[in-house]
Amino acid sequence: MHNNLIYLTDGRGKTDAAEMTDSDWDQLVVDNRNSTRRRLVKCAWCWDDDQITHWMKTYNNAHGKRVVSHQPGEAGDHPYQALESDEHKAYCDRVERVGTEEGYSARREARAADGRTRSDVLLLGTRHVAYEMQHSPFKTGYGATERTRKSLAAKRDAVAWHTDSGIIAGAARVAMLRSNQAQLPQIENPRYQIRILGGFRQIVIWSCTAREGYRCPNGRFSGCGQTHLDTAPTGITLDDFIRQAPAGTLLPVLPLQRRGFWTTAVDYQRWTDYNAGRPVLDVDPPESPDRPTQEGYGHSRPASVKNHLPSVPPQRTMQSFASARTCEAGRTPCGQPARPYAAGWRCEEHRPSSR
Ligand SMILES: [Zn+2]
Ligand SMILES: [Zn+2]
Ligand SMILES: [Zn+2]
Incomplete structure (x- = not known):
């Protein structure tokens, strides 16, 4: 749904039209039939950004879907955006503060040149990193994949998705940083550490012999003698992430894939080198459950690594992605x-x- 954020001038204030109850929406459609005369539904983007009043049409399309639209010729559609919670704002405030203290310029709700792409906070270092905090589940059709593509197409170098919800992290189809769940006063407290628990990983490359004690991804019991690559979770705080990513010392691997993650520039290079020259997969392979692990084959892997990514199969390298x-x-x-x-x-x- 486009243009979902509206101001209702009857006292209800800023509202997400996608979240209204059916009866509230149906009543709004009736009340707002003559939208320019009624002056009930105002575009929140045009008002918040430019203090321009645009009275929006509200109706159901032929498929029964809710539509909020400008008057013809007035302005382009605005992409779906969730109504921000206090926690969301606090995270953005924190990222802006940490980024600014580190010497980057930070823009809130930055618009790309195409006028349609927004990010919660855009951090401008040697790389332009769009920080996106995700609290509520993605809406169909306006999910992280599409928004990440748009953002990358708009010449941002990377999109740093962040959530404090395991459910959102589990459903995300992009590289997503997941932190511990913090309360509002903690998010606002600079001394409280917000720890990234998922989506930040280190690269592990090992040569495959029985002695190493890892499971051979090729299923060889005694080790195949080749080198394999795997990843393992590693720690960073949100603040340190924000200090480093715009400097290019942290980079996303496979940003548009479910198994994507952030890593250090050094590990990113190791990943790229390891995969160089291997056949590449599509950026967005068809939805499939996580690859079954090959338990029962070969030697067992250390338990701490077991539940994480299996060895990375031949795939698109970041180098090829970037270029x-x-x-x-x-x-x-x-x-x-x-x-x-x-x-x-x-x-x-x-x-x-x-x-
Ligand atoms: Zn507008
Ligand atoms: Zn092997
Ligand atoms: Zn072509």
């Missing part, structure tokens, strides 16, 4: 400037038909 803003169509990639689609990066000529 993949050229069209990937064809066996010998076409190479023209491209935009991201579900199928990968495509130029105008090779973009998937919208028929």
Whole structure:
């Protein structure tokens, strides 16, 4: 749903039209039938950003879906955005403060040049990192994948998704940092440490012999003799993450994948080197449950690592991702400037038909 954030001038204030009850919405549709005369529903984006009053139309489309729209020609659609909670604001305040103290310039709710992409806090270091705090479950069609793509297409270098909800982290299809659940006074307290518990990992490369005590991902009991790569969770605080990511010392691996994670620039390079020259997968492979672990094969792995990513299969390297803003169509990639689609990066000529 576009334009979901509205001001209701009858005293209800800022409201998420997507979250209204059916009866409230139905009543609003009736009351607001003559939207410009009634002056009941005001666009929250146009007001919050530019103090411009736009009276919005509210109706149901042919499929019965809620529609909030500007008058014709007035302004473009605004992408779905959740109404911010106090905790959400506090996290953004904290990230802005820590980033600014570190010497970065920080912009709240920054708009990209296309005018349609927002981030909670945009941190401008040697890299432009969009910080996005996610409290409520993503809405269908306006999830993190689409928003991350838009953000990357808008020339941000990375999107740092953060949640304090295990449910959101588990459902996310992008690299997502998960922290301990903090209360509002803790989030506001600079001395309270918000620890990243998930989504920040280290790269482990080992040579596969029986002696090493790891499970061989190729299923060899005695070890296959090759080197394998795996990842393991490691610790960082949110504040340290914010101090380092805009400097490029922390980088996301597979940012558009469920198994994506952040790591140090050093480990990122090791990951890239390890995967160099290997065949790449699509950016967004079809939804599949996590790969079954190969328990029962080979030697057992240390328990602390067991529940985390299995060894990384052949896949797109970050290097190819970073430079993949050229069209990937064809066996010998076409190479023209491209935009991201579900199928990968495509130029105008090779973009998937919208028929
Ligand atoms: Zn507007
Ligand atoms: Zn092996
Ligand atoms: Zn092409």
